[in-house]
Amino acid sequence: MRRRDFVFGALGAGLASSGALDPFVWSDPTAKAAPVRGVIPYGTAVRTDLLDTEFDYKAAIVDHCQLVVGEGGLKWFDLRPSEDQFVFDQPDRLIDFADRNGMQMRGHTLAWYGAMPDWTQTIASPAQAERELVHHITTVVGRYQGRIPSWDVVNEAIAEHPESGATIRNSIWQERLGKRYIELALRTAADVDPSAQLVINDYNIENPTQQCRDRRQALLDLLRDLKDRDVPLHAVGIQGHLPGDMEIDKEGLSKFVEAVKGMQLEVLVTELDVIDNKLPAREYDRDQIVAARAGDFLKAISDVARPSAILTWGITDRYTWVPTWFKRDDGKPNRPLPLDAGCRPKALMKVIDEFTGAAE
Ligand code: XIL
Numbered sequence: 001m002r003r004r005d006f007v008f009g010a011l012g013a014g015l016a017s018s019g020a021l022d023p024f025v026w027s028d029p030t031a032k033a034a035p036v037r038g039v040i041p042y043g044t045a046v047r048t049d050l051l052d053t054e055f056d057y058k059a060a061i062v063d064h065c066q067l068v069v070g071e072g073g074l075k076w077f078d079l080r081p082s083e084d085q086f087v088f089d090q091p092d093r094l095i096d097f098a099d100r101n102g103m104q105m106r107g108h109t110l111a112w113y114g115a116m117p118d119w120t121q122t123i124a125s126p127a128q129a130e131r132e133l134v135h136h137i138t139t140v141v142g143r144y145q146g147r148i149p150s151w152d153v154v155n156e157a158i159a160e161h162p163e164s165g166a167t168i169r170n171s172i173w174q175e176r177l178g179k180r181y182i183e184l185a186l187r188t189a190a191d192v193d194p195s196a197q198l199v200i201n202d203y204n205i206e207n208p209t210q211q212c213r214d215r216r217q218a219l220l221d222l223l224r225d226l227k228d229r230d231v232p233l234h235a236v237g238i239q240g241h242l243p244g245d246m247e248i249d250k251e252g253l254s255k256f257v258e259a260v261k262g263m264q265l266e267v268l269v270t271e272l273d274v275i276d277n278k279l280p281a282r283e284y285d286r287d288q289i290v291a292a293r294a295g296d297f298l299k300a301i302s303d304v305a306r307p308s309a310i311l312t313w314g315i316t317d318r319y320t321w322v323p324t325w326f327k328r329d330d331g332k333p334n335r336p337l338p339l340d341a342g343c344r345p346k347a348l349m350k351v352i353d354e355f356t357g358a359a360e
Pocket of ligand 1: 071239
């Protein structure tokens with residue numbers, strides 16, 4: 001049996017034994033074997049435009065990853081420059097890269113408040129919002145049916161600071177449709193590709209703060225409501241943008257994963273990076289703390305349920321979104337990712353390999 005079949009079989013078996021849904025196999029075992037390195041697929045967000053120009057970047061992805069997700073490309077801002085346009089160049093390029101290298105591609109994301117083109121502000125009525133959302137999901141998921149096995153259908157649905165009665169984040173979808181946009185998006189995606197893993201993806205649930213506690217609870221309430229009404233939903237994406245200067249709420253996060261597992265939902269780590277702007281300047285010290293935070297985070301999850309995938313939001317410090325919002329006061333480059341700017345593995349890569357089984 002090829003390692004890939006073992007991996008995907010184990011993955012499927014793991015889901016079956018965990019009482020989750022029918023084993024969700026990441027890929028057709030007859031597909032080309034990827035350099036599978038462990039029992040949990042690892043992947044990264046990719047800046048597709050760099051694949052043709054930065055060969056060490058591309059080689060690092062091929063060397064380390066079994067999964068890719070577009071950092072952009074499938075967001076409305078990139079995909080929908082106008083109401084009557086769909087521009088698929090980036091996702092088409094990425095899925096071809098994935099196919100050629102025996103990788104799977106995740107779809108990110110179908111319904112989000114962020115990266116929305118200006119024209120969507122003209123969506124004036126609930127009826128128009130429903131038409132636009134259904135048309136978008138039908139077109140996009142339909143194009144990649146059977147090729148993108150897992151979608152972040154709804155991204156960051158929970159309010160930044162949930163309050164009772166106001167737990168769903170504002171967006172054009174929430175404004176026009178209320179929280180039923182979430183069910184609409186999930187049901188539409190399931191109708192278009194019944195084989196796809198449908199994921200609700202969110203962040204800021206990892207730390208021992210009141211905000212994280214409130215967000216964990218609000219997310220669990222949303223998940224329970226959807227599951228109680230048999231809305232198609234298979235997994236929760238825990239983004240994992242970890243503040244490096246803050247401890248992981250191991251107990252709170254493990255209890256959250258326990259509750260998710262109790263709803264027969266899988267867990268994915270979808271956007272792991274460690275925000276190091278408040279960590280020591282010395283690179284070695286910073287890298288160690290970054291690795292330790294990620295290790296605590298992954299352990300708090302894996303102690304309860306094996307993630308069906310672990311992805312970082314970028315693979316090399318050379319390209320990370322972190323300085324957009326979290327520049328260091330000392331002006332030093334951020335080091336949030338598994339490989340340094342020269343695509344050399346850091347302590348964080350070793351930690352990820354230990355959790356995925358690639359280190360064996
Ligand atoms: C970010 C990208 O990394 C940036 O390049 C882009 O300008 C904005 O979006 N959570 C998410 C991702 O789900 O889609 C965001 O990605 C980072 C936060």
